Amino acid sequence: MPNIPLRQIRAVIAVCEEGSFTRAAERENATQSGISQHVAAVERTLGVKLFERTIGAVKPTPAGYRYYKRCVEAVGTLAHAAEEARSLAGQVTGELRIGLMPTFTRAVLAPVLDDFVPRCPEVRLHIVEGYSGLLTEMVLDEELDFAVVPAFEGTIGLKSRLLVRDREMLISGPKRGLPPLAPVRLSECKPLKIVVPGPDNIRRRNLDTYFQSHGVEVETMLEMDAMIATLEFVARSDWVTVLPSVISVNDIGRGELIVNPIAEPELHAEFVVIQPTRRTLSTQARLFLQRFEEEVAHIHDVWDEAIKGPAKKKLRAAI
Amino acid sequence: MPNIPLRQIRAVIAVCEEGSFTRAAERENATQSGISQHVAAVERTLGVKLFERTIGAVKPTPAGYRYYKRCVEAVGTLAHAAEEARSLAGQVTGELRIGLMPTFTRAVLAPVLDDFVPRCPEVRLHIVEGYSGLLTEMVLDEELDFAVVPAFEGTIGLKSRLLVRDREMLISGPKRGLPPLAPVRLSECKPLKIVVPGPDNIRRRNLDTYFQSHGVEVETMLEMDAMIATLEFVARSDWVTVLPSVISVNDIGRGELIVNPIAEPELHAEFVVIQPTRRTLSTQARLFLQRFEEEVAHIHDVWDEAIKGPAKKKLRAAI
DNA sequence: CGACGCCATTAGATTTTCTAATGTCGTGCG
DNA sequence: CGCACGACATTAGAAAATCTAATGGCGTCG
Known part of the structure; x- marks a missing residue:
């Protein structure tokens, strides 16, 4: 089971949503080369190409798009988990x-x-x-x-x-x-x-x-x-x-x-x-x-x- | 939104399932002190106590148990995402x-x-x-x-x-x-x-x-x-x-x-x-x-x- | 043909993570 | 009752990972 850090996953999500490594970098408060390396690392770990580097834009491959969808889901679950935990903790009488x-x-x-x-x-x-x-x-x-x-x-x-x-x-x-x-x-x-x-x-x-x-x-x-x-x-x-x-x-x-x-x-x-x-x-x-x-x-x-x-x-x- | 690395999340999951920092460490190929630090970091980031350190075992708090459940869900989603991506990629003719x-x-x-x-x-x-x-x-x-x-x-x-x-x-x-x-x-x-x-x-x-x-x-x-x-x-x-x-x-x-x-x-x-x-x-x-x-x-x-x-x-x- | 924009790569600095060592505390046994 | 043992917490420093700066390569546009 691949062990891909969340930081890398967030990079993939950002690239998918921005259609550009450069814009993804701005959004993630990172550098373009940092984003490039994160995405490359995910692709290497999975052995799957997630993005087609086309002219004027980066487009997710079918596998890449599916992966993105699932990742967004997982990140959402984690965010919800944090909120819930805090809420439960806050309700402790x-x-x-x-x-x-x-x-x-x-x-x-x-x-x-x-x-x-x-x-x-x-x-x-x-x-x-x-x-x-x-x-x-x-x-x-x-x-x-x-x-x-x-x-x-x-x-x-x-x-x-x-x-x-x-x-x-x-x-x-x-x-x-x-x-x-x-x-x-x-x-x-x-x-x-x-x-x-x-x-x-x-x-x-x-x-x-x-x-x-x-x-x-x-x-x-x-x-x-x-x-x-x-x-x-x-x-x-x-x-x-x-x-x-x-x-x-x-x-x-x-x-x-x-x-x-x-x-x-x-x-x-x-x-x-x-x-x-x-x-x-x-x-x-x-x-x-x-x-x-x-x-x-x-x-x-x-x-x-x-x-x-x-x-x-x-x-x-x-x- | 808290940005908690997957490595820390896995530590929390392992402790929950093993009921012990030491056994969680063995399972995660880490040291007991490493696991302790990961769990503490998550608790600090969330501002929530996830485990009650009781005699003979570590027990999740209600908030901790809920967090664990959600994390397992998220990690499962990520694993599935990886499998799917590979599968889709594998079908590329x-x-x-x-x-x-x-x-x-x-x-x-x-x-x-x-x-x-x-x-x-x-x-x-x-x-x-x-x-x-x-x-x-x-x-x-x-x-x-x-x-x-x-x-x-x-x-x-x-x-x-x-x-x-x-x-x-x-x-x-x-x-x-x-x-x-x-x-x-x-x-x-x-x-x-x-x-x-x-x-x-x-x-x-x-x-x-x-x-x-x-x-x-x-x-x-x-x-x-x-x-x-x-x-x-x-x-x-x-x-x-x-x-x-x-x-x-x-x-x-x-x-x-x-x-x-x-x-x-x-x-x-x-x-x-x-x-x-x-x-x-x-x-x-x-x-x-x-x-x-x-x-x-x-x-x-x-x-x-x-x-x-x-x-x-x-x-x-x-x- | 040159400039510009964007991704890929490399090198090194910085940060994070990990382990080793040790401290603290509780329990059980002699 | 005291000591040994087991387990978590903390600290310090080594090792690994991550990040940025710099630069290269490539395609497009004027």
């Missing part, structure tokens, strides 16, 4: 129990759900907002299918993979007086009155390390594992906090909260998706995570544009 | 005018026809036996669709490609006294009384060159472009001749003619198939040539076995 930190529930989750829920209406979602310690525990206990938490060394019984790498921002209220979006060098700031996560939070350890290594002076530190309270407090005081960019994308250009990228050096937070070792991710989980990653990427694009904006305006003003 | 030298008509042609004629009953064959000069002329005049002749530099109006590379053998009768099949070094033979082709034959020039370059002494040379007469003459005298192995395969182990491979160095003859530039080969021509090449390869295998035989016997005797 079931639970999806997700653990997300406030980092994500504030600005990432809503757009993801806007898209995911209509696409997978039969999936029953359970979303737990919590901090990484709690979420990790729940995953270990298999109360969650997965959670997204700050990257850490791993735990027996958990499987993890990097999902998000995000830039940390300095968040402050108007009272602090910082110009929005301007990159800020923490080591040059007057001593910080800063709200930070509790000691069990891995991001906290990273912040401590950063402050220590780069001579960031802290006047007072307040531990809060309460996101809403943190933001409220910072908005109405001269305190600051440090949060990932995905959380504060909706604060760009709003005044209530001032957001400044931390620079020289930049500070990044990494987040992983964790799941029980003994489980593989369900289809719905993978679709959700795919959409989640897309949304994070979109937010990063928005941030890139926002940070470029003032630089562009500055440049225009200079001219 | 028409002339096939072939020029062959006695080198090939004596031992290659008959088995080829034994196979070709029943497969292509509607093809009307015309076979011209002749020497290369004549055959070349006829091809140029388009009296032949193609001919097989010794390789040469080419001629305007002719297209050629290498078809056969064959080892030259020393042919002699019992009177010469050579042990059959033993490799022979011509430069160590007493001066040869040799029958050679006429000066227009390219093989003749090659022989002259070989004799000259390797110190082969010739006592007497007789020019004969008459194969039957040459063989008859050599069989009943102490004269020798040099012929390609394909012509003398039927003389192995027969005594009437003694065949010895020429060695140290070996001498080879190359033959090309020539056709008019302005023509492409018909389907029946290509099928014939394919079968022809297969038969030549078979003959080479027979020779390889025959030449190994005495060496094996010799080795056994030495022990």
Whole structure:
């Protein structure tokens, strides 16, 4: 039984329908010589001449035309197979129990759900907002299918993979007086009155390390594992906090909260998706995570544009 | 529309039917890791999980099973397409005018026809036996669709490609006294009384060159472009001749003619198939040539076995 | 007769595919 | 309970396949 790659079969179909190797090449985003070789390879494998190379056109032989018809049928079946599989997969009902930190529930989750829920209406979602310690525990206990938490060394019984790498921002209220979006060098700031996560939070350890290594002076530190309270407090005081960019994308250009990228050096937070070792991710989980990653990427694009904006305006003003 | 190679699709089908990546690998002449990667690639492209990796077996998901069913259908259609195309092509009637030298008509042609004629009953064959000069002329005049002749530099109006590379053998009768099949070094033979082709034959020039370059002494040379007469003459005298192995395969182990491979160095003859530039080969021509090449390869295998035989016997005797 | 369009072929660069090696995990047996 | 074994997943690099660029050959048209 001949084993002819689909790529070659598609070439034969294209030549048949276009009546020309050159036009078939254009349609298949290939070169004329590539198409020529594909068709020749099929003819060689079958031991059958599929096309008569006539003046001004390429015409299928009777055998070639029959072959073309069957191939179109087969390719159609494969396309249908793919659609069906996707459709069936999409219809999979079931639970999806997700653990997300406030980092994500504030600005990432809503757009993801806007898209995911209509696409997978039969999936029953359970979303737990919590901090990484709690979420990790729940995953270990298999109360969650997965959670997204700050990257850490791993735990027996958990499987993890990097999902998000995000830039940390300095968040402050108007009272602090910082110009929005301007990159800020923490080591040059007057001593910080800063709200930070509790000691069990891995991001906290990273912040401590950063402050220590780069001579960031802290006047007072307040531990809060309460996101809403943190933001409220910072908005109405001269305190600051440090949060990932995905959380504060909706604060760009709003005044209530001032957001400044931390620079020289930049500070990044990494987040992983964790799941029980003994489980593989369900289809719905993978679709959700795919959409989640897309949304994070979109937010990063928005941030890139926002940070470029003032630089562009500055440049225009200079001219 | 996803573009999934047939190779990956076959992997999915095999895993479905075998219930195991390892067994699928054996069946597909691949490695388990190769199969794993193919299946993963399909799942990634579709965004759908096709298999549940359970204990002791791999089970298709509902979507995976449906996909499998459709793929089997499509692959069946493609196989049928190939069969149909061949069948249609096989029914092409028409002339096939072939020029062959006695080198090939004596031992290659008959088995080829034994196979070709029943497969292509509607093809009307015309076979011209002749020497290369004549055959070349006829091809140029388009009296032949193609001919097989010794390789040469080419001629305007002719297209050629290498078809056969064959080892030259020393042919002699019992009177010469050579042990059959033993490799022979011509430069160590007493001066040869040799029958050679006429000066227009390219093989003749090659022989002259070989004799000259390797110190082969010739006592007497007789020019004969008459194969039957040459063989008859050599069989009943102490004269020798040099012929390609394909012509003398039927003389192995027969005594009437003694065949010895020429060695140290070996001498080879190359033959090309020539056709008019302005023509492409018909389907029946290509099928014939394919079968022809297969038969030549078979003959080479027979020779390889025959030449190994005495060496094996010799080795056994030495022990 | 030369230019142009189109297919065929060759050579080499790029991409894909494959295997070898190894890691991870679950099960069964001692 | 621990170890060995079987099976899938992943990585790295070798090998094979595929693709394009360049060019040749051929027929047609102006």
